[in-house]
Amino acid sequence: MENNQQNINIFIILIFALTAILFTIFLLVCRWKIFEKAGQDGWKSLIPIYNIIILLEITKKPSWWIFLLLIPIYNFYIAITLNIRLSKSFGKDDLFGILLTFLNFIFEPILAFGDSKYNPNLISDDQNSTSWT
Numbered sequence: 001m002e003n004n005q006q007n008i009n010i011f012i013i014l015i016f017a018l019t020a021i022l023f024t025i026f027l028l029v030c031r032w033k034i035f036e037k038a039g040q041d042g043w044k045s046l047i048p049i050y051n052i053i054i055l056l057e058i059t060k061k062p063s064w065w066i067f068l069l070l071i072p073i074y075n076f077y078i079a080i081t082l083n084i085r086l087s088k089s090f091g092k093d094d095l096f097g098i099l100l101t102f103l104n105f106i107f108e109p110i111l112a113f114g115d116s117k118y119n120p121n122l123i124s125d126d127q128n129s130t131s132w133t
Contacts, residue, residue, distance in 0.1 A: 027105060033112035038089070038120075059085035060123055088123045090116040 031051070032042035038058045045051045053063050059082050069075040084097030090111055100107040 023105070027108060030108040030112040034086075034108065037112070037116075038118040055082060055086070058118075058120075059089065060120065061085070085123050087111070089118055089120055091119065091122060092116065 028046065031045040035045040035051075035054065035058070036042045040054055040058065044054045049066070052066050052069065056063050056065050061082065065078060068078045080098060080101045083100040084094050087093070087097035087100055087107075092111075096107065100111070
């Protein structure tokens with residue numbers, strides 16, 4: 001009986017692991033498509049740290065902002081700001097950007113596979129300004 005329970009537990013763990021792997025692959029594909037829609041090579045979305053630098057370019061923020069992501073609590077604000085700017089660049093509103101931050105598994109596929117087009121003119125070009133939003 002105990003051996004049967006162990007087999008069931010292993011099966012459940014494998015199902016969860018497989019689901020997590022498939023979910024991660026799906027979100028990577030979504031991010032790849034978003035990068036391509038923004039005129040970047042999709043593979044750039046797969047490289048840690050570099051993908052954030054490219055996201056900063058897409059959202060017209062200076063690359064030194066990557067260091068702001070190292071500051072606890074403030075990094076949360078930066079993530080929301082970047083997602084709002086990303087959503088605006090695809091013609092979406094601020095609420096979409098906030099939801100993209102908290103429910104990315106729903107809203108990234110909408111950006112990736114929806115009919116919205118990337119338009120960098122929809123967000124202000126403040127690379128050199130001191131504006132925080």
